[in-house]
Amino acid sequence: MPATHVLVPVKALGLAKSRLSHVLDPAARESLVLAMLQDTVTAALSAGDVTVTVVTADERVAAAALDCGADVLPDPVRPDSPDPLNSALLAAARRAREHAPGAELVALQADLPSLRPEDFVLARETARRTGTAVVVDHTASGTTALLHCVSGTLPPLSFGPGSAGRHIDAGAYPVPDALPGLRLDVDTPDDLAAALQLGVGPATAAVLDTVEFPLCHPCDSAAGSRRSATMNS
Numbered sequence: 001m002p003a004t005h006v007l008v009p010v011k012a013l014g015l016a017k018s019r020l021s022h023v024l025d026p027a028a029r030e031s032l033v034l035a036m037l038q039d040t041v042t043a044a045l046s047a048g049d050v051t052v053t054v055v056t057a058d059e060r061v062a063a064a065a066l067d068c069g070a071d072v073l074p075d076p077v078r079p080d081s082p083d084p085l086n087s088a089l090l091a092a093a094r095r096a097r098e099h100a101p102g103a104e105l106v107a108l109q110a111d112l113p114s115l116r117p118e119d120f121v122l123a124r125e126t127a128r129r130t131g132t133a134v135v136v137d138h139t140a141s142g143t144t145a146l147l148h149c150v151s152g153t154l155p156p157l158s159f160g161p162g163s164a165g166r167h168i169d170a171g172a173y174p175v176p177d178a179l180p181g182l183r184l185d186v187d188t189p190d191d192l193a194a195a196l197q198l199g200v201g202p203a204t205a206a207v208l209d210t211v212e213f214p215l216c217h218p219c220d221s222a223a224g225s226r227r228s229a230t231m232n233s
């Protein structure tokens, strides 16, 4: 049984990545969400001693997750219930605990196309030293990963806008290393440009190479270097 259980929540594709809706049509946006999920899952699995569970009510998300080696937990939480994101993660964490009481639990964002396995390993090492660790996102406000290495207990899940401060207040230790690919969650056109500069995984690169999208100023220069920015995998 792998020691680290990574839990990745993904909402229904039609609702996902609304902050890219003014630059990508729905089909392109959905393809990008699936591709970023696949690159994120593949990188996490490559860190070693890891299993990934994608929590989703969306059949196409589930199929993409299974395709790259993740398990799927059908989301037991209605999207119109209070705090559906943390409730979905909590359900997944409880289920993981039932199966493996001593496992490490990691709540990981699904939109990390530049994630490298070594970044994940470094963050996990911090969590193993400190008990619970948080990776603060590149905007210094959100959370890309909450890692919990305290046997038998649940992580202090508080995702949503401004979550980094809440996770730190709840006792999570901020991971100090640079870890650029683990910090860069892609929500906006500027984030996408930054990911292209850093290098993205093969699934994301394939989508961005084939999809025409009228990204404005920040991505115009990045678009020309998409292929050279693609990470080897």
Ligand SMILES: Nc1nc2c(ncn2[C@@H]2O[C@H](COP(=O)(O)OP(=O)(O)OP(=O)(O)O)[C@@H](O)[C@H]2O)c(=O)[nH]1
Pocket (backbone or CB within 6 Å): 009, 010, 011, 012, 015, 016, 017, 018, 019, 020, 055, 056, 057, 075, 078, 079, 084, 085, 088, 109, 110, 111, 187
């Ligand atoms: N399973 C599940 N995942 C969710 C839910 N709400 C959000 N998520 C996921 O949690 C992560 C962060 O969510 P958001 O920032 O709200 O959504 P997003 O699609 O990334 O971006 P925006 O639509 O631009 O806010 C994304 O991977 C979402 O798919 C939910 O109700 N259930």
Ligand SMILES: C=C(OP(=O)(O)O)C(=O)O
Pocket (backbone or CB within 6 Å): 109, 137, 141, 142, 143, 144, 158, 159, 160, 161, 162, 163, 164, 185, 187
């Ligand atoms: C849900 C979060 O992030 P975002 O909305 O940026 O995806 C978060 O940072 O807790």
